[in-house]
Amino acid sequence: MRYDGVVVGGGHAGVEAARVLALRGLATALVTANRRAIGRMSCNPSIGGVAKGHLVREIDALGGLMAKAADATGIQFRLLNASKGPAVQGLRCQSDRELYEKWVQASLGALAGLEIVEGEVARLEVAAGRVAGVRLAGGALIETRAVILAAGTFLGGVLYVGDERTLGGRTGEFSAGALSESLKELGLPLIRLKTGTPCRIEKDSVRFETMEKQEGDSRPEPFSLQSNPFPVLPQVVCHLTRTTSKTAEIIRANIHRSPLYGGAITGVGPRYCPSIEDKVVKFPHHETHQVFIEPEGLQSHLIYPNGISTSLPFDVQDQIVHSIPGLEEARIAQYGYAVEYDAVDPTAVDHSLECRAVSGLYLAGQVLGTTGYEEAAGLGLYAGYNASRALRGEAPFRLERDEAYLAVMVDDLVTRGVLEPYRLFTSRAEQRLLLDRHTAYKRLARHGEQAGLLSSPEREKISSRETSVIKILAFLASTKLRSTGEAPTLAAFLARPNVTAREISELVPFAELNDPWVRLYVESEVKGAGYKQRQKMEAEKLAAAGSVAIPRDFGFASLPGLSREIASRLEQLRPETIGQAERIPGMTPAALTVLRVALARKRGRS
C-alpha cells in the first residue's frame, strides 16, 4: 500500500487533517481502529464556548469541517457572554452525539481520494530522518511521505476506576502501546497527561422536574456562515442541578480509594476540567458544585452529567450520583473514569507542527498536549494543510498571533510547551479585541481560498457579506443622523452605549442590514472602532519588534553572554524570529539584548 499522506486516528484532529489532504488532491489513508468511531465525541456532547467557539468559526473560515458538523447536529445553541463585548462572546452548542459522528463519517465518505483503513498502527518507519511509512500491528506496511499523528489519548493509554487499571484510550477500546514505544525510539520527548470523564445516566431515571431549566437562545446563531437552513434539528432544553454537602461527605470518606489521591495517577490533568473529588478537596469552603444535565441526543436514552467527572470506584460513583437532587433514583449506564496517556512535548514540533527530529511527521490534537475537540480540529486542519503544502513543494503555512486564535495556540504550544493539557482562552491572545467571531472570514477566508478548501458558492457568500459591511460602514460614516443642524454621523450615534444597529436600520437604505450576519458585524465594527484601531497599532508595533528573523543555522550555543540554560533552550526550540524567542519561558531581558545585538552584528557582516 502506498499513499501521499497517512493520518493516524479518526478523532476531530484526524478528520480535519485527512479531509484537507484529500481535498487538495493527495492520495490519503486514514488509519483507525474502528471506522464507526470516526468523529466521535468521547467526552461531553458539546462544541464551542468562549475562545473555543471563536476557533470553530476560524476553522470554518479556513474551509474546515467542524462548524458545519456542529450546526447540522446541534440540539441547543447559546451565545455565552452575550452581555459583554463581541470579542469575548462565544458560541456553544449541545450536539446529538450519534448524529454528529454519523454526519462526519458521511462527509468523509463522500471524499474521493480518501481511504479509511481499519487497523492499529504499531510503528512509524523512518529512514534517514524522514518518514517512510507506518507499520500496522499485523505487519502490513503503508508507505508514505507524510504522517499526521492524531492518536488522541490512545498512546500508552491507561483507564482508571478506583483501584482497577485497564489499558485503553477510551472505554472498551484498545491502547496504542507499541506506537508510543516507537515514538520513544525516534527520540521524541514524551510527557504523561491525564483527563477524565463522568458517568452516563439512563434518562428515564432522572427527575427533571426538580431541576432548573436551561433554555437555548430563541434566535440561535450558527457557527458557519454557510449553514442554511439553520437550525436543522429540533432544539431541546438542558437542566442544572447541584451537588450537596452529602456529596462532599461521600467523597471525603472515600478519597483514599481515588487513584488520583491514592497516587496511582502521576499524569497532569487540566486545571479547568477538575474531577469532582478535586473540587471537593481543593475548595472545601464550597458546599455545592454545579452539575449540568446535558442530553446526549434527540433519541438517546442517556444523559451526560457535566461537572462530576470522577475516577472513584463504581459503588462510590453510585452514592455520589444519588446524593444529587433529581438523581436520587438515577441508574448509571456507564461509569466515569480517568485516562492517563502519553503526549509528545509540543516543543518537539516547529510552527508547521512537523517534528523537528523527523521530517514528514506531523502531530495534532491531544497527542500534542492539548485538550478539547475544537483545539484538536484546529490543529488537525493546520497540520494537514502544512503537510499537504510540503508534499506539493509549497512554502509552509504560517499565521500571526494577531490574526487568529489558531495561530496563538500553535505558537503557545511550540514556543512555550505545556505543563497541563492546553486549552485555548481568549486571554491568551495579546490582541483579543481584534479576534471577534464577526471578523473571522475577513481574517482567514483568503487562506481557505488559497488552499482550495472553500467552494465557489462559499467564497461568493463570504465576499458578498464583506462587501455589504464595507458599503454600510461607509454610509454610516458619511451620513448625519438628521439633515438639519448639528447632528452626529450615524456611525457616531451607533457608537454610543445602548444604541443598536436595529434602531437605525430604518435610516439605512441597504436591506442587507436586516441579515443578522451583517448587522452584528457592522455593530461590532462601529462600536469597537476606537479600541480596534488601538490594538491594530499595538499589533503592528509588536510585529515590527518581533519580526527580526533568526537564521536557521544560528549558533546560540556559541553566543557569549547567554547562560547555558537559555542557550540550550534556544538551540532546542530554534525560534524563527526574535518575537518567538521572546515568548520562550525563562527568557530574560538581558538574554534578549544579547540575542538582538548578535543578530544585528551578523546582519552588519553579511
Place this chain on the structure above:
Amino acid sequence: MPDTTATIVAEATPPGRGGLAVLRLSGEKSAEILRRIFSPAGKAAPWDSPRHLTFGEFLDLDGAAVDRGLAVYFAAPASFTGEDVAECHLHCSPAVIHAVKQACMALGARPALPGEFSYRAVLNGRMGALEAEAANEMASFETALQAKTAGIAVAGGLQARLEALRERLLELSAAWEARIEFPEESYAQGKMPAREEVAAIAAEIRGMLARSNSSRPLRRGWRIAICGAPNVGKSSLFNAILQRERALVTPHPGTTRDVLEETVDIHGLPVILLDTAGIRESDDPVERLGVEKGIEAARGADGVLLLYSKASGWRAEEKDLAAVLGGNLVGLVETKCDLAAGGGGLPPPGLERLSVSSLTGEGLSALMDRIAHWALGTLPGEAALLLNERQREALQRAGEGLAEAEAYLALGNTEEVALAGIGKASEAIDEALGLKSREELYDLIFSRFCIGK
C-alpha cells in the same frame, strides 16, 4: 555587548574622595592576577581562604611595593558577580590606584565598562535587574546622601512597592478574566471586583511618580540661580563658592551675558550653581537677551539666591526682583559686606538675610549652611522614591494603561476592553521589575476559583 569571558578590573569606589579606594577584579584570572600584585604579610593568602581580609603589600609591574592594604578573594559563584572576584583595598591616591590597575591590565585584565560588574551579576543570576540598576546608580553617585537614598532601592523598598502593584493588577485581572472565560461557572461569576480598583491603582501610581519627582534633585542636583541687579557681585560670589575664577568679573555692569552653570558639592549635596546676567532694563540687544535668559533660568531653577550689595542697599530694583523671583528664594544675600554701607535702604524684615564678602570670604560658610539646609528641606523625607528614567518611564506607561482602561469603561465598554489597558499596565510593571509572565494569571485564576465542569 561586551565580551563576558574576559577578566575585568575597575575601581569599585567613587574617584577622588575618601581615605580608601577599592579596586575590583572579576573573571577567571582574578586569583592569578591577585597572586602577582599582592604579597601577604603573614602565612594566610587571600586566594587560599576566600572571604577573609588579608593584610599585605600591593606590588606594581616590577614587583615593587606601592601600597600596604587589605586584599580579599571571593570564589565563584559566591561573589557579587557570580564569578571569581578579587578586591584590593588601597589608600586613595591616584598614583597608587593607577599603578596597581596598570599591573592588573598588564597581567590580562581589561578595564570594566560602566555597569559591567552589575551586568555580569545579572547574567549570572546574582542580582535582579532592579537591584542592578540601583547598584549602578550607587556606583556613580557623587555624594554620600545620594548613596544613602539609593540604599533604599537596593534594600528592596521600590521592589516591594512595585510587587504590591503587580499583585493588585494580577488579582483584578484574574477575577475579571475568570468571569469572561468561564461564564457558566457560578464560582467564577462570584463577587465582582469593583471597577473603582482601576482608579485606585492608577492613583497609587500617580502618587509614586509625584513622590519620585520631588526626589529628583537628589539625583541630578539642586539648581540654584544667583540673581540680582547688575554689578552686585553675582559672578564674584559664583567664583568664591566654586573656589576658582570661572566667571569673568569686571567692575562694569552687564559683563555676564550668558548663563554659566557649575556643579559644586555643598556639605555632600550636589548643587548646580547658575550665574545669571544682572537684571535691568537695557538698550543693548545682546545684554537684553542675557537678561531674559537669566530670568528664564531663575524661574526654571529649584531655588534662587537674590543678591544686593551693601554699598547700594535695598532699592526699588531689588524690591521688583524679589516680587518676580520671590517664590523659591533660598536666601537674601547682602554682598560686599567688607565695604561701608551706602545710601540705600534695608530689605523687609521678613526675609532671612546673609552678609557675605566674596573678597574676604566672610559669611561664605554660613551661606553654605543655609543652602544645604534649604536643599534638605525640599526633600520629602522617608517617602522619597528613587526612580531611574527606565523605571519612571515604565510607571508612566502603567499609568497610561490604567487611564486607557478607565476611559474604556467610561465609554460603556465591558471588562474585556478595559483589560486591554490593564494588560499594558501589568506589562509595564513587569518590565520595571525585570519579569515577564502570563502563566501566573492562570495560576491565580485556578487557585482562586473553582472552575470546571
